[in-house]
Amino acid sequence: MEASKDIVYFYTRTMPFWGLSNFSPPGFEADGVYWPTVEHYFQAKKFLDSATRERIRRAATPKLARELGQSRATPLRPGWDDLRDQVMLEALRLKFQQPAARDVLLSTDDRLLVEASPYDYYWAAGEDGSGLNRLGHLLMQVRTEIRSAA
Template structure:
């Protein structure tokens, strides 16, 4: 997929990048407790809310971008413990996503390279425009890769 040196980081974010499949927007359905979610983004955004109607609206959103909108708008009350549980929610979704053989194979193809979500807009889940972001998505993907390889 990527001919870069084995110690160079892998950046992912948009459809035009070789490892776009690592993105939460990539079209890979996950099943969580009997419910199917079109993408990790759909599932993750819905978990911000206790309101079942809001969660269902997000689950049925036609695109990941539309699923993200309610979670970013603050039009609905976000659960009070969200900052505490959001990484656990993401980790759960990633573990489920990468159980799918096609996704797991792509994740394994990254070897032991550092994974960096390169969204210029996100300084928590990604590296942000200037590279100073926390890259929490990449930081969670690497142990998932290790777990699945074990």
């Protein structure tokens, strides 16, 4: 992907805006429990089975949480595809209430936020940049909400 001063790319721990990633801390409290990352929360919410959700919440890493969430050993909750953007938005709102995370998000000013995963064409830009970048768009929405509330 072509770099631009008007675009913030994020994806890996080595990138300057790693804090925007679903794999990065901080965690947050929701549903009466602590979630280590957005990834843990999002993957757990795919399932209605409480044991599966708890196993994902307790996963040692966000990568493991994602792997557990991508398993189909337990069926996905009905209508997941229609719910996933709202669940992600809820998780992002919770994460970016944390001052350190909020500061990272606000430091992006009005720049376009793009998850640079070459593998994901829904949440990210994909390898060729043609992906939907839903995560970037939801982050920009949360950034606007934070500014409006200030």
